[in-house]
Amino acid sequence: MSSSPIIELFKEETRRSKSTFRQVYAVIWANLKILLSYKYWVVTDFLSTAASIVMYFFMGLQVDPAQLAARGYGEDYAAFALVGISTSQYLWICLSRLSHSIQHDIRGGTLETVAVTQIKMGAYFLGQTVRGYLISLFFLAGTLSVGLFVLRIPLQINLSTLTAAFVTFLLMILSNQAIGFITAGIVMVHKRGDPVTFMLAGMNEFLSGVLYPLDLLKQFPPLYALARLFPYTYALDALRKTLTGGAGMFSPDVYYDLVVLVAFSVILLPIGLKVLKWGYDTIRRNGTMATY
Amino acid sequence: MKTKELIGFLRKEREDAKEAGVLEKVAAFVARDFKTWWTYKLWVTIDVLGTLTFVASYYFVSKIISPEILVEAGYGSDYLTFAVIGVAFQQYVFSSVSTLSESIRSEQWDGTMETILSSRTSFRVFLLGESVFRFIIGSYFLLAALALGAAIGVKITANPWSLLSAALVAALLVVSHMIVGILGAALILKVKQGDPIVWAFSWLTQLFSGVLYPLNLLPAQLSWIGAIFPLTYSLDGIRRCLMADATILSPIVAEDVVKLVVFIAASLPIALKAFRKAYDSTRKDGSLGQY
Amino acid sequence: MNAIETSGLTKRFERKEDGKKKPFAAVDNVDLAVEEGELFGLLGPNGAGKTTIIKILCTLILPDSGKAFVNGYDVVKEPDKVRASIGWLHGETGGRALYWRLSARDNLRFYASLQNIHPDVAKKRIDALLEFFDMEEDADTLVKDFSTGMKVKVMLARTLLPNPPILLMDEPTVGLDAASAVETRKLLKALSTELGRTILFTSHNMFEVERLCERIAIMNSGKIIAVDTPLKLSEIMREKKAVEVRISETADPKTLGLLQSIEGVGKVIKAEIGEDSSLIQVEVRDEQEAIASIPDFLQGKGYNVISIQRALPTLEDVYMKLTREPA
Ligand SMILES: Nc1ncnc2c1ncn2[C@@H]1O[C@H](COP(=O)(O)OP(=O)(O)O)[C@@H](O)[C@H]1O
Ligand SMILES: [Mg+2]
Numbered sequence: 001m002s003s004s005p006i007i008e009l010f011k012e013e014t015r016r017s018k019s020t021f022r023q024v025y026a027v028i029w030a031n032l033k034i035l036l037s038y039k040y041w042v043v044t045d046f047l048s049t050a051a052s053i054v055m056y057f058f059m060g061l062q063v064d065p066a067q068l069a070a071r072g073y074g075e076d077y078a079a080f081a082l083v084g085i086s087t088s089q090y091l092w093i094c095l096s097r098l099s100h101s102i103q104h105d106i107r108g109g110t111l112e113t114v115a116v117t118q119i120k121m122g123a124y125f126l127g128q129t130v131r132g133y134l135i136s137l138f139f140l141a142g143t144l145s146v147g148l149f150v151l152r153i154p155l156q157i158n159l160s161t162l163t164a165a166f167v168t169f170l171l172m173i174l175s176n177q178a179i180g181f182i183t184a185g186i187v188m189v190h191k192r193g194d195p196v197t198f199m200l201a202g203m204n205e206f207l208s209g210v211l212y213p214l215d216l217l218k219q220f221p222p223l224y225a226l227a228r229l230f231p232y233t234y235a236l237d238a239l240r241k242t243l244t245g246g247a248g249m250f251s252p253d254v255y256y257d258l259v260v261l262v263a264f265s266v267i268l269l270p271i272g273l274k275v276l277k278w279g280y281d282t283i284r285r286n287g288t289m290a291t292y
Numbered sequence: 293m294k295t296k297e298l299i300g301f302l303r304k305e306r307e308d309a310k311e312a313g314v315l316e317k318v319a320a321f322v323a324r325d326f327k328t329w330w331t332y333k334l335w336v337t338i339d340v341l342g343t344l345t346f347v348a349s350y351y352f353v354s355k356i357i358s359p360e361i362l363v364e365a366g367y368g369s370d371y372l373t374f375a376v377i378g379v380a381f382q383q384y385v386f387s388s389v390s391t392l393s394e395s396i397r398s399e400q401w402d403g404t405m406e407t408i409l410s411s412r413t414s415f416r417v418f419l420l421g422e423s424v425f426r427f428i429i430g431s432y433f434l435l436a437a438l439a440l441g442a443a444i445g446v447k448i449t450a451n452p453w454s455l456l457s458a459a460l461v462a463a464l465l466v467v468s469h470m471i472v473g474i475l476g477a478a479l480i481l482k483v484k485q486g487d488p489i490v491w492a493f494s495w496l497t498q499l500f501s502g503v504l505y506p507l508n509l510l511p512a513q514l515s516w517i518g519a520i521f522p523l524t525y526s527l528d529g530i531r532r533c534l535m536a537d538a539t540i541l542s543p544i545v546a547e548d549v550v551k552l553v554v555f556i557a558a559s560l561p562i563a564l565k566a567f568r569k570a571y572d573s574t575r576k577d578g579s580l581g582q583y
Numbered sequence: 584m585n586a587i588e589t590s591g592l593t594k595r596f597e598r599k600e601d602g603k604k605k606p607f608a609a610v611d612n613v614d615l616a617v618e619e620g621e622l623f624g625l626l627g628p629n630g631a632g633k634t635t636i637i638k639i640l641c642t643l644i645l646p647d648s649g650k651a652f653v654n655g656y657d658v659v660k661e662p663d664k665v666r667a668s669i670g671w672l673h674g675e676t677g678g679r680a681l682y683w684r685l686s687a688r689d690n691l692r693f694y695a696s697l698q699n700i701h702p703d704v705a706k707k708r709i710d711a712l713l714e715f716f717d718m719e720e721d722a723d724t725l726v727k728d729f730s731t732g733m734k735v736k737v738m739l740a741r742t743l744l745p746n747p748p749i750l751l752m753d754e755p756t757v758g759l760d761a762a763s764a765v766e767t768r769k770l771l772k773a774l775s776t777e778l779g780r781t782i783l784f785t786s787h788n789m790f791e792v793e794r795l796c797e798r799i800a801i802m803n804s805g806k807i808i809a810v811d812t813p814l815k816l817s818e819i820m821r822e823k824k825a826v827e828v829r830i831s832e833t834a835d836p837k838t839l840g841l842l843q844s845i846e847g848v849g850k851v852i853k854a855e856i857g858e859d860s861s862l863i864q865v866e867v868r869d870e871q872e873a874i875a876s877i878p879d880f881l882q883g884k885g886y887n888v889i890s891i892q893r894a895l896p897t898l899e900d901v902y903m904k905l906t907r908e909p910a
Contacts, residue, residue, distance in 0.1 A: 002715070003715065003766075003769060003770040003773045003774075004773075005711050005714070005715070006711050006712065006715055006743070006770065007773055007774070007777050007778060009707060009708060009711050010743075010746045010774070010778055011778065014700075014701065014704045014746075016699050016700070016701065017699055017700070017701040017702075018699045019699070022696050022699075023696055023697050023699075025696070026692075026693050026696030026697060027697075029693070030682060030685060030689065030693040033684070033685055033689065034682060034684045034685060037684040037725070038684075040483055044491045044492060045491070047491075047492065047495065048491050048492075048494070048495040051495035051496070051498065051499050052495065052498070054499055055495075055498050055499050055503075055504065058499075058504075058505050058509055058510060059353075059504045059505050061361070061505070061509055062357045062358065062359075062361050062362070062371070062505055062509065063356050063357055063358070064356055064357060064358035067355070067356035068356060077356075108679055108680065108681075108682070108683070109673070109676045109679045109680030110680055110681065110682060112638075112641075112643055112673070112680060113671075113673075113680045113681075113694070113741070114697060115642075115643060116641045116642065116643060116666055116669065116671045117666060117694060117697035117698050117745075118663065118666050118667050118697065118698050118699050118745075119697040120663075195338045198338055198342070199338045199341060199342070202338075202341065202342040202345050202346070203341075203345060205345070205349070206345035206346070206348055206349050207345075210349075211349050211350075211352070211353050212349070212352040212353045212355065212356060213356070216352045216355055216356075217352070281645070284642075284643060284644055284645045285644070285645045286596075287594070287596060287609075287635065287638065287643075287644040289643055289644075290676070290680070
């Protein structure tokens with residue numbers, strides 16, 4: 001141990017290299033590495049998503065095809081459920097992931113050590129968010145492959161439906177990410193798990209028609225109206241209309257859904273960012289950036 | 293702080309000290325967990341809501357289902373009742389089992405587990421204490437789910453003997469799943485991550501224990517898998533009692549009960565041994581307080 | 584320009600008392616000035632408010648009132664510039680504040696990116712720091728498998744990595760073994776003397792501060808109660824005359840009371856009470872007089888006096904005295 005090499009090194013004038021991109025990349029890279037070190041988790045999570053598809057495949061065998069066909073969703077409940085379950089799981093896991101990793105960083109004390117560096121907290125939150133979506137793509141792809149290639153669930157796949165589905169998918173993420181920001185803001189301050197995402201996920205799964213055709217809800221107008229308040233309801237409808245119904249992006253129903261999703265994004269995202277900032281400022285005021 | 297007085301006090305204390313019995317210790321665990329749980333009031337509400345919406349979903353699903361397969365399996369023709377019982381009990385055991393391993397993980401994380409196990413509390417009492425509370429709380433959700441089910445059209449028997457029989461099967465379900473929980477906890481101690489056993493358990497049972505569909509619907513190559521899980525027998529027994537007026541004297545239910553008892557007798561010693569091994573090995577590599 | 588300067592800095596938190604939440608000042612109207620290139624110690628018992636001050640300087644906690652400047656930048660208005668000027672270490676976390684599931688090197692690389700350090704420069708520095716801390720062999724081991732001491736070393740390396748002009752070292756040697764602590768102090772000293780880095784160093788251990796720091800502030804209950812060089816601080820004590828008596832019994836309030844009843848003996852400064860011998864320091868009017876009178880008096884009362892001498896005040900005494908007195 002001799003301090004002189006360090007002193008010499010620190011005497012050198014050095015280049016700074018300011019790059020937000022590199023910072024975001026570092027956040028993604030480090031957290032990806034951390035996640036992959038949890039090997040069991042990666043495997044079990046994959047298996048459990050795949051298993052849920054299989055389960056609904058079997059459940060679907062009891063479904064009366066006429067009931068589905070009458071509502072314009074084709075005759076295949078498995079396809080109907082595959083689109084619903086794979087996207088809703090993807091979305092909610094991603095949305096909760098930001099607050100999870102923030103909590104993890106609060107617990108471990110690393111949120112503070114990141115915050116005193118020169119990273120803009122926006123870059124940190126962006127990195128954590130993007131990482132969430134990237135990782136879950138792997139699960140989404142796995143789920144879809146099990147559905148398509150193992151269970152041979154028929155989906156309408158061609159250039160037009162894929163483009164439409166892709167655009168819907170991006171808008172689904174954008175319009176819902178506000179929820180992720182809002183919950184992350186709340187979680188930072190209240191430190192109590194992530195009740196909001198959990199609750200919204202449950203309500204969406206119920207109200208947006210993940211497991212049954214949405215118009216069954218019309219029997220109960222208040223519930224139906226409530227369902228219309230969630231962007232995911234529109235996203236799911238559009239995804240199904242394209243992937244199981246074969247519609248393209250500019251078919252009137254899908255187009256309408258997409259416009260609504262854009263509107264949701266424009267309204268909700270700024271609110272989400274405000275709440276996130278509020279959460280971060282509050283823990284700095286309360287001095288609770290490392291307390292849980 | 294006056295050192296001398298504290299020392300004197302402790303010296304005297306030691307002479308007077310009595311050991312607390314197992315029951316008192318378990319009660320202490322339950323009290324502690326209840327207090328912690330109660331501070332998460334928001335979560336409690338959300339959990340109830342979650343269970344409720346889950347049940348409500350099946351109200352709508354039941355509308356598009358044709359009951360032939362159900363009838364063929366001998367559960368009557370009411371899919372809503374079938375699904376609500378299946379989902380409510382599956383969730384019940386899953387949440388009890390997973391919160392058990394979660395709490396062991398967070399105790400490990402916070403270092404409180406080291407403190408507890410370094411006190412004069414054996415790991416068996418520790419496990420019992422940890423699990424009893426989970427099942428008490430779980431029952432609360434179970435009842436909430438069944439009550440909501442009743443409100444939206446679930447029809448269960450009014451025959452007292454059938455109800456009693458269902459309660460007995462449910463009790464066996466609790467005991468057998470505490471054992472599953474302990475196995476999960478043992479694995480957590482070892483691998484420190486997630487709760488692979490618990491998740492595998494959750495999804496395998498959903499697939500193969502007949503939670504959402506009767507097992508005669510599965511292809512023959514797959515249906516044997518359900519036989520491994522105590523949930524399969526429990527659900528079968530409970531459904532036959534609640535939906536078809538059977539009692540434990542009915543041969544099919546009696547068979548379920550015997551299988552559950554055998555499962556418990558065989559797996560309890562294995563689970564305790566596994567936990568002991570995992571505990572010892574973490575002590576050996578010094579990773580008890582690690583996460 | 585002062586490297587660190589605060590004026591009227593105040594931070595209130597809430598604390599539960601009798602079931603009710605009451606505000607209290609964790610940092611109470613603190614004025615502090617640390618010159619550029621100075622090695623400055625902030626000394627105080629646990630809960631004095633040291634960490635809170637440091638975190639305010641790090642921009643991690645927003646103050647309620649008062650001002651704080653680091654490297655000339657306002658910590659509230661120009662947090663980005665402040666963060667570009669500092670390295671922060673929180674030794675009390677005992678190594679928690681690292682990514683346990685990344686290796687030591689990956690941790691450092693990660694922080695290097697966040698600190699805008701060019702990858703080539705980062706590589707050189709990381710290698711040098713790992714070498715300094717004798718960690719080359721463990722560089723690629725996951726941090727979770729490290730001892731506390733090794734984790735603290737990684738944290739130290741992370742703090743030094745951006746080569747900042749100002750180092751905020753909050754109990755940096757907690758958890759280090761004695762040899763590493765000595766080396767670390769030497770490195771800090773060298774950074775200060777050879778490179779002119781400003782170092783604010785907190786500790787509740789007066790010995791390390793006494794040896795290391797050029798100036799010391801003593802803190803208690805959120806307030807700074809004294810600022811000076813270690814030497815000057817001990818001199819405050821020297822103005823008071825005191826003797827140190829050792830008796831071969833357990834001293835109790837009765838013994839202490841007896842001592843004070845002697846003509847020319849004042850307050851008890853310190854009492855170390857043991858099973859079969861006790862050391863008591865008392866203020867006296869005149870040392871010679873007391874050294875003569877106390878043994879006679881005590882022996883007359885049946886006590887066995889082992890030794891008596893002039894009490895030489897140490898920084899510890901200053902510290903004990905200042906932090907015991909209600910502010
Ligand atoms: N976020 C917080 N909320 C409430 N009280 C706090 C918070 N942070 C610190 N405190 C309290 O403020 C006081 C000063 O704490 P701290 O600055 O950590 O002291 P030190 O570092 O000198 O030991 C202590 O009484 C501590 O309990
Ligand atoms: Mg401190």
